[in-house]
Amino acid sequence: MKKPTRVNHPPEVPLPSDNHALVAPIYQTVKFEFESLEETERFLRGARPGFFYARSSNPTTRQLELLLAELQGRGDCLVTASGVAAISQTLLALTKQGDHILCFVETYNPTRYLIRRLLGRFGVTHTMLSIEDLAGVERVLASQPTRLVLFESPTNPVTKIADIAALTRLAQAAGALTVLDNTFAGFHQHGGYDVDVFLHSLTKYASGAGDVMGGAVIARPEIIRQLRTDFGALGATLDPHAAFLILRGLRTYFVRYRAQCRSAMQVAEFLAAHPAVARVHYPGLASHPQHALAAAQMQDFGTIVSFDLKDGAAAARRFADRLQLFALAVSLGSGESLVVTSQLMSGRELSAEQQKISAVVEGTVRLSIGLEDVDDLLADLTQALSPET
Numbered sequence: 001m002k003k004p005t006r007v008n009h010p011p012e013v014p015l016p017s018d019n020h021a022l023v024a025p026i027y028q029t030v031k032f033e034f035e036s037l038e039e040t041e042r043f044l045r046g047a048r049p050g051f052f053y054a055r056s057s058n059p060t061t062r063q064l065e066l067l068l069a070e071l072q073g074r075g076d077c078l079v080t081a082s083g084v085a086a087i088s089q090t091l092l093a094l095t096k097q098g099d100h101i102l103c104f105v106e107t108y109n110p111t112r113y114l115i116r117r118l119l120g121r122f123g124v125t126h127t128m129l130s131i132e133d134l135a136g137v138e139r140v141l142a143s144q145p146t147r148l149v150l151f152e153s154p155t156n157p158v159t160k161i162a163d164i165a166a167l168t169r170l171a172q173a174a175g176a177l178t179v180l181d182n183t184f185a186g187f188h189q190h191g192g193y194d195v196d197v198f199l200h201s202l203t204k205y206a207s208g209a210g211d212v213m214g215g216a217v218i219a220r221p222e223i224i225r226q227l228r229t230d231f232g233a234l235g236a237t238l239d240p241h242a243a244f245l246i247l248r249g250l251r252t253y254f255v256r257y258r259a260q261c262r263s264a265m266q267v268a269e270f271l272a273a274h275p276a277v278a279r280v281h282y283p284g285l286a287s288h289p290q291h292a293l294a295a296a297q298m299q300d301f302g303t304i305v306s307f308d309l310k311d312g313a314a315a316a317r318r319f320a321d322r323l324q325l326f327a328l329a330v331s332l333g334s335g336e337s338l339v340v341t342s343q344l345m346s347g348r349e350l351s352a353e354q355q356k357i358s359a360v361v362e363g364t365v366r367l368s369i370g371l372e373d374v375d376d377l378l379a380d381l382t383q384a385l386s387p388e389t
């Protein structure tokens, strides 16, 4: 073999069958081959297991899918290149012209955009209510056939809690699928409810390092089977290297999430007692209007703490600029604490009535609590909230 040939066919290093790597290798390969055309054909007919082309599947991304399915308590999972890809591909694969979607004002902005603008162009209609309006949900589901109900809990940014048992019961009675974007609550929560499809951004708590993007759809095997072909055609595949980084991040998921929740609770209590703060939105606080529901549904209350400053937009702006440890950046769930103000969160396309439902006011600030020592976070909040001298 000449050297130009050899570099394209490097030596193989097979592991002896009794010798294992403790961390699975990254299958950084697009293509897989079988020993013969016949075996390739058998694979393509679904008559044997294996891998063929990484847009459809790859052992590293598959390992991540199997782990996430187990964490969320469902039979199967598909991972995607971002959280938004998980949402858009799921919506495209589950709906057709003439279908109706029930969604909520408090939903993540890009999800609302996807439903209103993108699916709207393909003749999918929607109704948007407040997540607190269960009577409205019942009324809408009774008044027209609905393909799916898409919601989040806790909501962004003011951490409203969806009544998951009531929503799934109403949807099921109406023959609608429930789709829960469970990014804020994490993979270990809400699995006991009768939700059909869970969506996650892996960009957040799964990786935990803020250096990789990904998304996941977790559901019963028959739903995932239905989605798999369309996902392959839509093409927002997760790269195996990204899957490896996310698998690595997941090793510390529980300790990170719980440590961040403990700090979030301390931050929420600190803010609730601060004279510059009008209102704190954190489901772990007894003062949260849905604390009892949150306590019944969740083991951990999340790492997002929002609050309204008494002195409105100017105070929020000054506070965000004065913070030293909290970075002025979007996203959540990674090791560094983050801050965003209402200017970066408001849904500009919402009507005045919908803005009111969203409960984001000019002085609203959202904190994403990271893994720093909580004393340092409290000291930073104290100096940023102190009156100007």
Ligand SMILES: Cc1ncc(COP(=O)(O)O)c(C=O)c1O
Pocket (backbone or CB within 6 Å): 082, 083, 084, 085, 108, 152, 156, 181, 183, 184, 200, 201, 202, 203, 204, 213, 214, 215, 331, 332
């Ligand atoms: C609730 C929720 N869903 C989905 C996403 C989208 O995830 P990604 O940024 O990975 O596309 C985000 C991102 O902030 C989010 O907060």
